[in-house]
Amino acid sequence: MPVGNNRVEMMKKQTIVATMTLGLAFTMPAWATQGDAEAGKQKAVSVCAACHGPDGNSTAPNFPKLAGQNEDYLKISLIRYRSKERINAIMNGQAATLTDKEIADLAAYFASQKGLQVKY
Ligand code: HEC
Structure with missing residues (x-):
């Protein structure tokens, strides 16, 4: 096989790998998005402070405390409220x-606030 063909084969393989990587990036589930506490503040x-308090330590018992709650739990809760x-x-x-x-x-943001503490 001439050398040129090997290069073509390699480029094909690289294209396949790159396409697969891109595919993964686009099918990333909502919960896999990385959060930025400063941006969430x-x-x-x-908005949320009206009921949950500015740091997530709500004072009324009918509004759950969000401060210090597990980050993934908060994320999945919001995703499920959004999808109903x-x-x-x-x-x-x-x-x-x-x-x-x-x-x-x-x-x-809420997970990084001082409040609820999960004991392991
Ligand atoms: C008008 C009042 C109000 C506002 C504003 C509000 N919430 Fe809530 N939130 C509630 C109530 C009431 C519940 C309890 C609902 C239930 O029983 O499922 C709740 C529940 C939650 C929960 C689930 C907590 C748990 O322990 O399961 C999360 C997470 C949450 N809110 C996040 C937010 C965020 C983030 C915002 C701002 C974008 C926000 N909320 C704005 C009233 C409010």
Whole structure:
């Protein structure tokens, strides 16, 4: 086989690998989005604070505390409110327009606040 053909074969393989990598990036599930606590703070303080408190330490018992809650738990809760797998009239409305990035950022923010402590 002439040398040139090997190069073509290699380029084909590289293209396949690159395409597969791209495919993975685009099919990333919502919960796999990396959160940025600092970015989540703004929305948390301006929107969620009304019920959950600015740092997630709500004072009313009917609004769950979010401060210090497990990050993945917060993320999956918001994803399920958004998809209405978890039903609550208030939170379905709150989560309806949140993007995956906003959900990840909000979860990172509330999880990083001092509040609930999970004991292992
Ligand atoms: C108008 C009041 C209100 C606002 C504003 C609000 N929430 Fe909630 N939130 C609630 C109530 C009530 C519940 C409990 C719902 C239930 O029983 O499922 C709740 C539940 C949650 C839960 C589930 C907690 C758990 O322990 O399971 C998360 C997470 C959450 N809210 C995040 C947010 C975020 C993030 C925002 C801002 C984008 C927000 N909420 C804005 C009232 C509110």
